[in-house]
Amino acid sequence: MAQIQEGTTPLAVFEEVVEDSYTTFNQVRGWKERLGRKALGYFPVYFPEEMAHALNMLPVNLLGASGRLPLDIATAHTQSFVCSITKSVFQLASQNLLEPFEALIFSNICDVARNLSGIMMRNFKERHHIDYIHYPINNSSENAVDYLEAEYMRVVKGLEQVSGVGLDDGRLREAIRLFNRKRQLLKTLLEIRRESPWLLPYHEYYTAVRAAEFMPVEEFLKMGEGLVQEVLSRDLRPADRVRVVVVGNFCEQPPVMFMKTIEDAGCYIVWDEALIGPRWVGEVNPDAGNPVRALAEAYVKNPQPLTVRYHPSVDKHKHMLEVIKRTKAEGVVFITPKFCEPALYDYIIYKHSLDREGIPYLHLEYEESTSSFEHVRTMVETFAESIMFD
Amino acid sequence: MASQEAAEQRLTAEEAGLDNAKRLQGELVKSYYKWVVETKKRGGKVAYCFVMANPAELLRVFNIAPIYPEITSLQISYRGGAPPLISLSEEFGYSTDCCGYVKMGVATVLNKGQTSIGYIPPPDMAMLTYSGCQIYIHWWEQYQYLNKTPLFTVDIPYVRNYDGHVARHDIKYVAAQLEELIPKLEQFTGVRYDEEKLKEYITLSKEAWELWKRCLHMGRLKPSPLDAYFEAIYYMSAITLIRGTEECINFYKTLLQELRRRYEENIGPTPEEKFRLVFEGVPNYPFFKRFWNLFKSWNARCVASTYPKVAGIVDVDAFELNPDKPIESIAEYMIHAYCNWNMLMRTDLIRRYVKEYEADGVVIHSIKSCRSFSMGHGDIREYLIKDLDVPALHIESDHVDPRYYAEAQLKNRVDAFFEALSIRKGV
Numbered sequence: 064m065a066q067i068q069e070g071t072t073p074l075a076v077f078e079e080v081v082e083d084s085y086t087t088f089n090q091v092r093g094w095k096e097r098l099g100r101k102a103l104g105y106f107p108v109y110f111p112e113e114m115a116h117a118l119n120m121l122p123v124n125l126l127g128a129s130g131r132l133p134l135d136i137a138t139a140h141t142q143s144f145v146c147s148i149t150k151s152v153f154q155l156a157s158q159n160l161l162e163p164f165e166a167l168i169f170s171n172i173c174d175v176a177r178n179l180s181g182i183m184m185r186n187f188k189e190r191h192h193i194d195y196i197h198y199p200i201n202n203s204s205e206n207a208v209d210y211l212e213a214e215y216m217r218v219v220k221g222l223e224q225v226s227g228v229g230l231d232d233g234r235l236r237e238a239i240r241l242f243n244r245k246r247q248l249l250k251t252l253l254e255i256r257r258e259s260p261w262l263l264p265y266h267e268y269y270t271a272v273r274a275a276e277f278m279p280v281e282e283f284l285k286m287g288e289g290l291v292q293e294v295l296s297r298d299l300r301p302a303d304r305v306r307v308v309v310v311g312n313f314c315e316q317p318p319v320m321f322m323k324t325i326e327d328a329g330c331y332i333v334w335d336e337a338l339i340g341p342r343w344v345g346e347v348n349p350d351a352g353n354p355v356r357a358l359a360e361a362y363v364k365n366p367q368p369l370t371v372r373y374h375p376s377v378d379k380h381k382h383m384l385e386v387i388k389r390t391k392a393e394g395v396v397f398i399t400p401k402f403c404e405p406a407l408y409d410y411i412i413y414k415h416s417l418d419r420e421g422i423p424y425l426h427l428e429y430e431e432s433t434s435s436f437e438h439v440r441t442m443v444e445t446f447a448e449s450i451m452f453d
Numbered sequence: 454m455a456s457q458e459a460a461e462q463r464l465t466a467e468e469a470g471l472d473n474a475k476r477l478q479g480e481l482v483k484s485y486y487k488w489v490v491e492t493k494k495r496g497g498k499v500a501y502c503f504v505m506a507n508p509a510e511l512l513r514v515f516n517i518a519p520i521y522p523e524i525t526s527l528q529i530s531y532r533g534g535a536p537p538l539i540s541l542s543e544e545f546g547y548s549t550d551c552c553g554y555v556k557m558g559v560a561t562v563l564n565k566g567q568t569s570i571g572y573i574p575p576p577d578m579a580m581l582t583y584s585g586c587q588i589y590i591h592w593w594e595q596y597q598y599l600n601k602t603p604l605f606t607v608d609i610p611y612v613r614n615y616d617g618h619v620a621r622h623d624i625k626y627v628a629a630q631l632e633e634l635i636p637k638l639e640q641f642t643g644v645r646y647d648e649e650k651l652k653e654y655i656t657l658s659k660e661a662w663e664l665w666k667r668c669l670h671m672g673r674l675k676p677s678p679l680d681a682y683f684e685a686i687y688y689m690s691a692i693t694l695i696r697g698t699e700e701c702i703n704f705y706k707t708l709l710q711e712l713r714r715r716y717e718e719n720i721g722p723t724p725e726e727k728f729r730l731v732f733e734g735v736p737n738y739p740f741f742k743r744f745w746n747l748f749k750s751w752n753a754r755c756v757a758s759t760y761p762k763v764a765g766i767v768d769v770d771a772f773e774l775n776p777d778k779p780i781e782s783i784a785e786y787m788i789h790a791y792c793n794w795n796m797l798m799r800t801d802l803i804r805r806y807v808k809e810y811e812a813d814g815v816v817i818h819s820i821k822s823c824r825s826f827s828m829g830h831g832d833i834r835e836y837l838i839k840d841l842d843v844p845a846l847h848i849e850s851d852h853v854d855p856r857y858y859a860e861a862q863l864k865n866r867v868d869a870f871f872e873a874l875s876i877r878k879g880v
């Protein structure tokens with residue numbers, strides 16, 4: 064099942080993987096069996112995937128059921144005013160659909176995900192090894208790297224028990240090299256969106272980067288590199304559309320149709336935050352004396368902002384204007400998941416820098432289960448027209 | 454019937470003149486604000502701080518007076534003043550889904566400190582102690598972008614070992630950050646660090662915590678002389694605002710005496726104690742007294758609660774201040790804020806309270822604003838009812854935004870809960 068068929072196009076493979084990534088995870092089961100690995104599911108936004116790989120585990124980003132499950136059990140266990148990814152991951156677990164994952168990892172991206180880790184632990188600790196990483200927020204402290212290195216080692220200890228494999232520096236270096244290639248490939252795909260978005264429609268781009276969060280890294284690299292070649296050889300002409308940057312989809316994922324509607328309503332999405340975690344950490348040094356420390360450093364010292372990580376010396380105003388400049392965007396579309404406070408606070412910060420510079424923006428909300436996109440179409444069309452005819 | 458008549462004749466603590474600690478608390482709050490303004494006038498600095506995990510004793514060494522926007526916001530809400538501030542923030546761009554405290558705090562700064570409870574000095578600095586609430590980070594970050602408020606950060610790892618064990622590298626990390634903070638504060642304030650002073654403040658704090666703990670433990674008595682939620686919310690101001698001072702110690706001495714007298718005279722916050730409750734969650738401040746009345750009218754007393762422990766989980770000896778190790782002590786205190794405990798530990802604390810305080814049931818109040826407190830409340834209810842067979846009521850409103858308080862609906866739920874409890878207890 065998980066074996067890639069000869070002659071299948073990368074996109075067809077990615078589509079199948081993505082379809083399986085909502086509730087079934089049959090592909091994950093297949094890969095585990097074929098490669099003899101255990102599976103580690105991590106709640107967004109970031110996890111050092113290479114660490115799992117080096118422990119002979121398949122790292123998978125748990126992105127929720129995208130509206131394909133009722134949320135009744137989860138609603139009884141949470142609270143009314145929380146985002147849908149939280150509920151849908153709890154619901155997946157309560158229906159035992161996360162059965163292929165021996166380990167589940169959460170982190171301090173927000174209070175909702177943090178408390179989710181505890182209620183998952185209370186209800187499902189017999190089925191999964193559950194842990195929680197506290198990433199530092201005082202990232203300019205000289206103690207932050209030491210702390211995160213110790214924290215990674217604590218988490219590794221637990222995972223070693225699950226996988227039955229000890230962490231080996233050589234294997235970790237190898238894994239870092241592989242995941243550097245993966246991050247480079249994700250970057251290349253994003254660059255195609257920036258340079259020639261007409262060659263790779265957003266929903267195809269998204270399918271590829273979402274599949275990357277489920278597939279074994281080696282297979283993604285093979286398929287992804289094939290996709291890049293195929294896309295660059297496409298003979299397509301640009302359409303008259305407005306170039307926009309999309310901000311806010313760093314954790315809960317909007318329905319694919321939501322994003323497609325933004326493009327179809329007259330935009331090219333030239334940069335966005337979809338699945339930003341896996342690419343955000345950038346190039347990690349595989350040859351550093353201590354590869355676990357190198358991973359900790361890559362997190363702590365990364366100058367790129369990430370909504371769920373506070374860094375005292377990051378300037379978000381400057382960042383927003385740089386992204387716009389680099390991507391030659393004409394406007395910003397903020398899309399925030401319903402009840403996602405981190406996204407709503409960054410919206411205010413970014414909005415003020417745009418107000419000051421007179422850059423147009425639009426704010427939309429979504430939920431995993433959003434199924435009617437008419438108002439999105441109308442709002443984006445009006446927004447795009449206002450930019451075009453300005 | 455006869456006992457009901459007797460109960461009707463019995464006085465409440467307020468009617469019997471055994472409610473002086475609350476009046477004293479009001480005076481303390483006033484003198485605290487005066488002290489902040491005077492500190493500022495004398496050349497000291499004003500730091501915005503959070504209730505959870507602030508290093509108040511350390512700041513005092515540097516002549517820094519803390520302002521707690523959470524407390525100013527709740528005081529404004531308590532007096533009905535939240536709506537204009539919330540509207541101002543929403544016009545500014547904040548969503549209805551953002552925490553009401555953040556909206557009120559930002560609006561206060563936008564209004565240059567003018568509020569319905571008086572002038573709140575704007576911050577010279579903000580102490581970003583990240584413990585128990587992720588929104589804290591986003592909130593202070595707003596000030597950083599709004600008016601370039603310098604932030605001083607101390608990252609406090611979540612207690613994530615589900616058995617409650619705190620990793621050694623966590624305490625080391627927090628203590629090391631406090632050590633890093635000292636020269637930064639010296640530079641910012643021009644005041645030299647004096648460890649002897651810090652030890653002195655810690656000694657004073659330690660005594661206050663001890664007294665506060667004894668007051669809270671009186672909820673174990675039958676009947677309980679205090680409401681360990683609705684009244685404790687007034688009483689906790691001292692430990693938050695002025696710990697490290699003699700006044701703070703004196704306040705808890707007075708309170709302890711008053712509670713003892715209440716117990717000796719069989720007087721409490723309600724005419725009698727018909728139900729003993731454990732309360733989880735943040736209260737409703739705009740309608741505080743009416744909200745309390747939903748429970749009071751059933752002669753229910755809260756014998757233990759979690760919310761007053763946001764300032765430190767004092768009653769189960771989670772941390773202990775040691776003046777000889779002042780920095781490590783502060784680090785441990787910072788780690789053990791109630792919302793910095795994982796959900797399993799929080800749930801277990803509630804279980805312990807039910808058992809040790811012999812409660813009849815648990816009320817869980819979720820608020821729209823606060824996911825830190827409320828996310829997972831449904832799970833606590835499931836655990837209590839299904840695993841422990843403890844009656845539990847889960848209700849929702851908000852702590853500052855009056856738009857989310859539907860009293861008729863709440864009253865129906867609360868009444869139905871007490872009716873079921875009455876049948877269960879056979880009273």
Ligand code: SF4
Pocket residue numbers: 146147148149172173174175176314315371400402403404405406
């Ligand atoms: S969508 Fe937002 S609120 Fe929900 S888990 Fe992710 S970061 Fe937290």
Ligand code: SF4
Pocket residue numbers: 523552553554555585586587588589822823824825826
């Ligand atoms: S989210 Fe909760 S803990 Fe955080 S500031 Fe708001 S009310 Fe306080």
